[in-house]
Amino acid sequence: MTKENEKDLTTKYVTPEIVCSFPYLFEKSDYTEKFGLSIPINNSEKAEIKTIRTLIGNAAETKWGKKARGEIGKKIASPLRDGNQEKEDDDIYRDTIFFSANSSKKPGVVGKDLKPIMDMEEIYPGCIIRASVNFYPYDFKGKKGIACGLQNVMKVKDGEVIGSKASAESDFAEFAGEVEEEKTFQEEIEEDEDIF
Numbered sequence: 001m002t003k004e005n006e007k008d009l010t011t012k013y014v015t016p017e018i019v020c021s022f023p024y025l026f027e028k029s030d031y032t033e034k035f036g037l038s039i040p041i042n043n044s045e046k047a048e049i050k051t052i053r054t055l056i057g058n059a060a061e062t063k064w065g066k067k068a069r070g071e072i073g074k075k076i077a078s079p080l081r082d083g084n085q086e087k088e089d090d091d092i093y094r095d096t097i098f099f100s101a102n103s104s105k106k107p108g109v110v111g112k113d114l115k116p117i118m119d120m121e122e123i124y125p126g127c128i129i130r131a132s133v134n135f136y137p138y139d140f141k142g143k144k145g146i147a148c149g150l151q152n153v154m155k156v157k158d159g160e161v162i163g164s165k166a167s168a169e170s171d172f173a174e175f176a177g178e179v180e181e182e183k184t185f186q187e188e189i190e191e192d193e194d195i196f
Contacts, residue, residue: 012151013132014130015039015131015132017129019126019128020155021038022125023123025037025107034103036102036103037101040092043095049097056079076145083096102150107150108153126162127158128156128157129155132151134151
C-alpha cells in the first residue's frame with residue numbers, strides 16, 4: 001500500500017456538537033474499566049453518518065482489504081447501533097445511531113478556549129460537546145469487528161442535565177411551614193416552663 005493510499009484510509013473522526021452521554025472522562029467506568037463516552041448522532045445528519053460509515057470501512061480495509069467493506073455488519077461487527085431499537089425510551093437516543101468510544105488512557109478534556117478542564121463537574125450528562133475518536137479493527141478469538149477509541153473531548157456549552165435530581169429545597173418546600181410550627185410549639189413549652 002502506498003503512502004498516498006494510507007492517507008486516504010483515515011480513521012479519525014471529530015463529531016459535530018452532541019449531547020454528552022455516559023461520560024467517564026476523569027475516572028474509569030467500573031463496568032468497562034476504561035474511560036469512555038457514548039456518542040449519539042441524529043439520523044438527520046446524513047453527511048455525518050456517511051462519513052462515519054466510510055471511516056469504519058477504512059478501518060476494515062486497513063486490516064482485511066477492500067472486500068472487507070462489504071462484510072461490515074455481517075462477518076465484521078460494526079460499532080454502530082440503532083437508538084430506536086436499543087434505547088427506545090431514552091429521548092437522547094431517539095432517531096439516532098450511536099456508538100461507544102473507549103480508551104485505557106485518560107482523554108484530553110478542554111473548553112472552547114482550548115484550556116484543559118480539570119473540574120469533573122464541568123462535564124456531565126447533558127452538556128454539549130465535541131469528541132475526537134479513532135476507528136480501528138480487531139480480530140480476537142475468531143471475532144472480527146471495528147471498535148472506536150476515544151481521544152479527546154471539547155465542552156462546547158452547558159445543557160440540560162440528564163437524570164438530574166431535585167434540590168433539597170424543592171423536595172421539602174411544602175414542609176417548611178411544619179418546621180416553623182414546631183419552633184412555635186417549642187417556644188410555647190419553654191414559656192410554660194417559665195411559668196412553673
